[in-house]
Amino acid sequence: MIILAINIKDIFEVIEQQIKNYGKDIVHTEDGTVVTVGDGVAMLYGLENAMMGELLIFPNDVYGMVLNLEEGAIGAVLMGDDSLVKEGDIVKRSGKVVETLVGDALLGRVVNALGVPIDGNGPINSKEFRPVEKIASGVMARKSVEEPLETGILGIDAIIPIGKGQRELIIGDRQTGKTAIAIDAIINQIGKNVKCVYVAIGQKESTVVQIVEKLKQAGAMEFTTVVSASASELAPLQYIAPYTGVTIAEEWMSKGDDVLIVYDDLSKHAVAYRTMALLLRRAPGREAYPGDVFYLHSRLLERAARVTKEFGGGSITALPIIETQAGDISAYIPTNVISITDGQIFLSESSFKSGVRPAVDTGLSVSRVGSAAQIKAIKQMGGTLKLELAQYYELAAFAKFGSDLDESTQQTLEHGKRIIELLKQRQYRPISQIDQAIILLAIKSRLIKWLPVDFMSYFKDSLIHHFNKSPEGKKLWTRLDKAQAFDDKLEQDVLAEIKIMLKRAIKLIDKYDYSQYGKIEEYKKI
Structure with missing residues (x-):
């Protein structure tokens, strides 16, 4: 009952202040007050100049990110322990949107969703930062996809070729070899002057450790950055992880490098976004996902491109992964991502169980770039x-x-x-x-x-x-x-x-x- 009383008192003071200032010139404050907090979400009063996606500073070194801009209130998700935040706490603006470290110093490192190293190898020696949210390259900045990105897998390179700058979806049921294809593609970039980013979203930490170890054994970790937001981490960190990954990749693309990025997987990314959206009381839609879940992945995957020399001359090739239920590719999230990407590699559970590995279903799989991304001998x-x-x-x-x-x-x-x-x-x-x-x-x-x-x-x-x-x-x-x-x-x-x-x-x-x-x-x- 004490907590309830505090909430009512705080809300009453906010309403009283608004009544007093009605019709007057309001001074925009750079500070805000926590009105309610719980389940990793805080509702704030004040912060009239706050930006969408801005980083907020809470007491006890807890950070938050603005996700809702409402009339008279702000909704923010917390990137830390919400038990350290209480009603009435003062929140400050950082004045900048969420950023991450970028640059070659990230090669060979494992970082969290905010670009902070978690591999125990000390700080990252880079002073370059980029905002994790950015508008994708425009049409005039892009080049056609015509140079192959070799996966090293015969069934893919010969039938469903992938080109540099392409977005090729890897889709299939659980335990059908989706991650295996992506890891093989990374290993095959040894000696090909391609940098790689592997984004683990909602994976077990033990799985991420095994993948990093395999990349080290193959000698591929030297040109790879791993961004991890494990299943035990908060939904906001799982939400921001793929944007951090593509931001790291864009820095290299702008300097003329070719980059391969793997999102493993976007099904869990959508679930994390749904969790935050429902806690922020956004209206649920199909399968309880918010109406803007399509925009969630389109603004991510559209950042993969092959750009002209005026814009750096590099490329980002994206391999998003989607997990289906009983092979249902007509579900909401799979159809969304299929419509955004340039083709899909469909993995069949029946083929996998019969010993055909990789279990690529050549009937349902397609590359919309086709033979343009193959050497002539393969054609x-x-x-x-x-x-x-x-x-x-x-x-x-x-x-x-x-x-x-x-x-x-x-x-x-x-x-x-x-x-x-x-x-x-x-x-x-x-x-x-x-x-x-x-x-x-x-x-x-x-x-x-x-x-x-x-x-x-x-x-x-x-x-x-x-x-x-x-x-x-x-x-x-x-x-x-x-x-x-x-x-x-x-x-x-x-x-x-x-x-x-x-x-x-x-x-x-x-x-x-x-x-x-x-x-x-x-x-x-x-």
Whole structure:
């Protein structure tokens, strides 16, 4: 009852003061008073000049951020322990919106949502700051997306290519390998002069530690910054984390660097925003999200771009992650982010459970940039791959009925099985685009039909090793790397070298008795 009395008294004083000053020139104050506080949200009186998103200073070193500007009151979310703030406390303006440290000093570091280091490696030696909220680059500042950002994953680079400056959504159910694809893409940037930012939103702290450790082991942490707002942290920190991440990336973009940023994941980001919005008593809409939740992600993802030299000449490529429930991509948040991005990589739970990893569903996945973000060698060899897989999946569904199949249908099914085996890829093992082009040549020329299905993984590894290590293979690899495309002579030379690999593989088939796949003489017709 005492607390209630204090609240009523404070509110009464505010109303009395407003009545006294009615019709008079009001002096705008730079200080405010806490009227109510609870659940990480404070309602304030005063602070007439406060800006949207401004940082507020509460007693006991607690900070807040303005999120509601109402007539006669201000709603702020607290970025600290709300038990340290009480009714009647004086709140001061900082005079600036929320900012974060930027610059190369952040490379290799783990920071929280406010850019403060949390990795135990001391302070960050940078004096450069940028506001975390910024209007995205305009149309005239942007360039077309035409340079590939290699993920190192054959099934993505060949079928759903990503370009520098693109926004490609990674979407799928829980535990289907979404983060694995993003981490592989970061690891594949080693030696490619691309800086990376990984934003963990609502993840377990143990998960973030494991990811940082994997990046260190792979040597990718040297060019990566991790921004973490874990599940145990306040909703305002989870809300601000992705904006902090893209602000760090924009500093590098403005200096001509290419940046890859991963938001893991925006589903939890939307939940954090919904939590704050409901506590601030904003009107709930569909699925209880506030009406501006679309703007929440659009103003974030639109900051990814490839800009002209006048604006720095760099790029930000965004890989937002969205978690679906039972594969429902028609839910509110998934449809919002799909409409904002330039394509999506859809991960299928059924494929994942059947051992196809990465579990990319090539039917539902799409890149709206397409072959513009591929080197010519990949375009030449992978152009029909998506169609071949679509034909395989359609015929495989039909074949389940057990009908007699003609020879052409059987060949399509057998070819499709081998493609799927070649597209399987172990985590933390990216494949270069030149190696991918050679594998795709083996697929396109249908040379793989001579090998058993469960021999495909060994054949792929042997092929990569041969063209990277043997004298003859390395010469051809270097020629293709220099040309970035196949001419008739180079294609024939590479095919001849692949046939050498096939003959070695057939000797192993003899050795290990693969007679169940048919007469071995069939494989010797090469």
